[in-house]
Amino acid sequence: MPHDEVYEAMSSAFDDGAPVALATVAQTLGSTPRKTGAKMLVREDGTFVGTIGGGCGEAEVWQEAMDALEDGDARMVTVDLTEPVDGEDKICGGIMRIFVERLES
Amino acid sequence: MPNSAEIARALLIAAREGPAVASCTVMGATEGVEVPLGAKMLVYADEELGDIGEGPLQAAVTEFARSAIPKHLVQTCAFTPEGEFVEGRRAIEAADAIVEILVEIVEPAAxxxxxxxxxxxxxxxxxxxxxxxxxxxxxxxxxxxxxxxxxxxxxxxxxxxxxxxxxxxxxxxxxxxxxxxxxxxxxxxxxxxxxxxxxxxxxxxxxxxxxxxxxxxxxxxxxxxxxxxxxxxxxxxxxxxxxxxxxxxxxxxxxxxxxxxxxxxxxxxxxxxxxxxx
Structure with a gap:
């Protein structure tokens, strides 16, 4: 699936001289909402384009992306969806490794 | 070395109009292996933009990525720093040193x-x-x-x-x-x-x-x-x-x-x- 909306947002941020954080699913184990290569781009103001799967995993990755924008370090984030949340049943039951990096032109 | 803006523009063109390109990103490495995390290279059928390092690793990833274009592949691959492709979880765990590279083919929707x-x-x-x-x-x-x-x-x-x-x-x-x-x-x-x-x-x-x-x-x-x-x-x-x-x-x-x-x-x-x- 082409990620042209993510690349477009990235390109236009760079045209404005703004950095972005890019989160990319590097690997999945088990049943996960998105597969390898899924992308979410986060801007400095916290707005984002694209999705790596929604839900609490995405909120966690968004926070890491905001942190990466701040400190500039690339990082690998592991999102474990096998843990039941608040006593609810597991929804997806997989593990995703997500690469988060800060990019600027 | 192209900057991120050039890479982003090239990816946008690939996703919108083609031709297809294999986008390669260094996503991880065993501790102690000197590779630039996040380094990107775009491999086209007949040329490259950027690089992910040098020597045999660069050559091996380029060759692998080029061969992946017709397969529409999206996969995180493991290579040794010497450029050997490592396949399967067991082999990856057994290897002394690994560099993880996401290879994804960017192209317009079919x-x-x-x-x-x-x-x-x-x-x-x-x-x-x-x-x-x-x-x-x-x-x-x-x-x-x-x-x-x-x-x-x-x-x-x-x-x-x-x-x-x-x-x-x-x-x-x-x-x-x-x-x-x-x-x-x-x-x-x-x-x-x-x-x-x-x-x-x-x-x-x-x-x-x-x-x-x-x-x-x-x-x-x-x-x-x-x-x-x-x-x-x-x-x-x-x-x-x-x-x-x-x-x-x-x-x-x-x-x-x-x-x-x-x-x-x-x-x-x-x-x-x-x-x-x-």
């Missing part, structure tokens, strides 16, 4: 060109749209080629089959399904598209009827190799009966061509059942 807007064409187009393909449907009858008939995103073209197909752009990323009202039209359509390098050409019909069509075109002097590559009768053998089931069978075959696979049930029981029915 085009599904459906020739014939009848019941089967309608269902094939619908399923193609669901799979994220850019769907185009051609018919020369207005009742079968109008936007209302197709309750999904599709480029509906009403016009002469020959003329419209002649001007329709066809690339290796175009998948063509011939399901028109009759063999005369299918033959005309096949004559127009067979030699233009589509990723897939499939034609509906019984073995006997489709063989006649292929014979006619061979006698006319159309390229043998191109005709040999036509998928006809069309689809995977799943016992499809209804237009919607035929659509599943056809799109199943298209996914098989795009992604590769064994086209067999995954389970032993399924394979047993399939062979028992043969």
């Amino acid at each position: 085009t599904l060109l459906v020739v014939g807007g009848g019941h089967v064409g309608l269902a094939v187009g619908q399923l193609g749209a669901m799979l994220g393909m850019e769907v185009a449907i051609i018919d020369d009858r207005e009742d079968y080629a109008n936007q209302e008939r197709f309750p999904y995103e599709a480029n509906v073209i009403c016009g002469d089959f020959g003329e419209e197909l002649e001007r329709f752009p066809i690339t290796a990323n175009t998948y063509i399904v011939l399901v028109s009202r009759g063999h005369k039209v299918d033959e005309l359509a096949l004559r127009t598209v067979a030699e233009r390098g589509a990723g897939y050409v499939g034609m509906i019909g019984s073995k006997r009827r489709t063989r006649t069509v292929l014979q006619h075109l061979a006698e006319e002097g159309l390229d043998r190799d191109a005709l040999d590559k036509v998928f006809t009768p069309i689809g995977l053998d799943i016992g499809a009966e209804t237009p919607e089931e035929i659509a599943v069978s056809v799109l199943g075959e298209i996914i098989l061509v795009r992604r590769g696979g064994g086209a067999q049930p995954m389970s032993e029981h399924g394979r047993f059942l399939a062979s028992a029915r043969r």
Whole structure:
């Protein structure tokens, strides 16, 4: 699936001289909402384009992306969806490794 | 060394217009291995933009990425720092040092060109749209080629089959399904598209009827190799009966061509059942 909306947002941020954080699913184990290569781009103001799967995993990755924008370090984030949340049943039951990096032109 | 803006622009062009590019990103490495995390390289069929390091690793990743373009691959791959491809979780865990590289093919959405807007064409187009393909449907009858008939995103073209197909752009990323009202039209359509390098050409019909069509075109002097590559009768053998089931069978075959696979049930029981029915 082409990620042209993510690349477009990235390109236009760079045209404005703004950095972005890019989160990319590097690997999945088990049943996960998105597969390898899924992308979410986060801007400095916290707005984002694209999705790596929604839900609490995405909120966690968004926070890491905001942190990466701040400190500039690339990082690998592991999102474990096998843990039941608040006593609810597991929804997806997989593990995703997500690469988060800060990019600027 | 290109900057991120150049890479982003190149990726946007690849995703919108093509040609396809293999985007490679260093995503991880065993502690102590000196590689720049996040380094990016774009590998085209005949050139590269950027690099992910140097020496044998760079060469190995470039070669791997180039070979991945026709497979539409998206995969995180492991290499040793010396450039050896490491396959399988066990081998990766056993290796002393690993560099993880995401290789993803960036290209425009595949085009599904459906020739014939009848019941089967309608269902094939619908399923193609669901799979994220850019769907185009051609018919020369207005009742079968109008936007209302197709309750999904599709480029509906009403016009002469020959003329419209002649001007329709066809690339290796175009998948063509011939399901028109009759063999005369299918033959005309096949004559127009067979030699233009589509990723897939499939034609509906019984073995006997489709063989006649292929014979006619061979006698006319159309390229043998191109005709040999036509998928006809069309689809995977799943016992499809209804237009919607035929659509599943056809799109199943298209996914098989795009992604590769064994086209067999995954389970032993399924394979047993399939062979028992043969």
